[in-house]
Amino acid sequence: MAANYWASTQRRHWLFSREKLADIREALWEKDKVAHSQFPLPDQRLLNIYFNQQLIKLGKRMSTRQQAIATAQVYLKRFYTKNEIRQTSPYLVLTTAFYLACKMEECPQHIRFVVGEARGLWPEFITPDVAKLGECEFALISEMSSQLIVHHPYRTLSELETELSLATEEVALAWSVINDHYLTDLPLLHPPHVIAIMAIFLAVVFKPAHPVTYPVTAQSALSGSLMSEGSGLQMLAALSDKTGSGPPPKIQKLIGWLAESEVDIKAVIECTQELVSLYEVWEQYSEKNCKELLGRMVKSKNLDK
């Protein structure tokens, strides 16, 4: 992380209220109602899940840092607050976001290599011409007003690890919750420390109920990939499983720490809600469906040209 979050362009220009974000999307919809009715797309979160999976596939064969994938996801979100997805070729934007994020997170990949990988994955949507990626990179940078540094919650999590004496598996779980929050609008709505605290909170509160299931999640999180589909359900199960007995000492400590901190508790709770509903929506996720709808849109609008 470079520079100070509080003075950052992220805080000043890329933090929206829920209403503002809704207005922006409404405006995009107003502009092109025809395309919207002609090309229905799945819920934004389901699309995000799809995009994230594609990004992971893309990054798999290059040694990509988890953080670059996270940054790429934030770039996508920022880009699509200014552009209607139905006017773009999502696969090209996706690849470009990945390419730029790699540069930004100091793990640059050669443009030919990225295009090569992307073509391997989506041959019908990516042309072999690297200049297109170059152009799209340019567009992406301009659309984001060249504000490229993204502050992530991972650092806060690491920072608080010792402070709140978190166990390894709690950190791992919190880590994967952070990975998951990129599937929602949260990165545009809340500062990274709020997200990190929400993740810690979820990890600490829900871990004791299901000690057995977590190694799987933790492992998949550590390998830099997304929580498996099932883990969303586990989280749900954990939520409903909560029993009413008094909180154990660790949770008490966390509560005490939160009370003394000046973290916006309401925001943390809101984030928790958002995550829970993400896991609910996740059940409807179908990769095939996303792929088909996007493919139809790109093909019939000739967006890949």
Next chain:
Amino acid sequence: MALSPFGSRSPSMTVHSPNTAIRLRATAAQNSVAGSTAAVAKPMPDGDRELTEQLNIEVRERYVKDKKVGEGTYAVVYVGHLQDDPSSRVAIKKIKVNAEYKDGLAMDAVREVKYLQELKHPNVITLHDVFSSKDQNLSLVLEFLPGGDLEMLIKDSDIHYGVADIKAWMGMLARGVWWCHENFVLHRDIKPNNLLIASDGEVKLADFGLARSFADPLFNMTHQVITRWYRPPELLYGARQYSGAVDVWSMGMVFAELLLRVPFVAGSTDLDQITKICEAFGTPTEDNWPGVSKLPYYIPTDKAQVVPLQGRDFFLRQFPTAGPVGADLLMSMCALDPRKRSTAVQCLRHNWWTMDPRPTQNQDLPRKSGGTQKMGDDLTRRGGELDEGMFKNAARQLDFGMK
């Protein structure tokens, strides 16, 4: 509640490439395919882009380019002004994207934009705006700095300056560097011609083309940074993990150069540079720098040729103008072992600043005309390059594949 982003654990877990062969094949295949380029089209139809396009045009039209003041391989610099205020002055650095389109946007340009967007400080060049132009070039609207740079003043024998002036310049430099480090940014190319001077005499740190944020612990960075004469011994020895101490060494070299009016250790090759450093400051050994022999490019020196580590009297003798306290500060910036070197904040806390003579007021600092042209040259240069013809193409080895 502000949380420090320092942490023991880093978000740098890598998804490892399982098979290099696949990777190579993919690249090779790509190379052969790329020969048959398809027709270039806009990445997306114009449709809904009017709004952001409009914003961009608004920014672009806010500025007027007056004249070209410099052209380099990767950028052209113009002096310009605000449309509605003809008395204002800005520098517009237009990055030649098209030249390197096929390779994406140059890392230098990306870095420069990335960091200048976030770093705002009186001693760091201000980025006013960024816009793209019709021919798809990226333009950076920078602060206009007509005072030239420190190199120009050092080299001009008609300019006389004293220790109070040096103190003022060094103070501004140290504050700029401190600000970068405070924001977790390494500049990695501090040298006199990257220290530009504003019309009010303020020194501004410019050229962030080699800058990067502090790496996560144990994450490797490239050692091929910083122009040779200002490069610290740990980088010459190939260290891949380093800290703000690299910039402090460069600062020390600038300090020495200001005092002597010639570069203090000016090697003609990397090897020559390390030899000259050893001759000047002493030979790095396990005694004065534990761990040095483990650095990748460390070369053991013959026992007979080991130069003992120079003490205070050396600095006093070499830099009499600095005075004993000034020499002491310089010595702390030039410690061979980066762990023993002062940090930027320690430099700023040194007694030297508050001693007599006090730093010269900005308006009384020596200045020289012709600075606009110099700014043009400075802003078009690529990071890590020496201006001297004999070293052309020698310093810059930054490429993909390194971190």
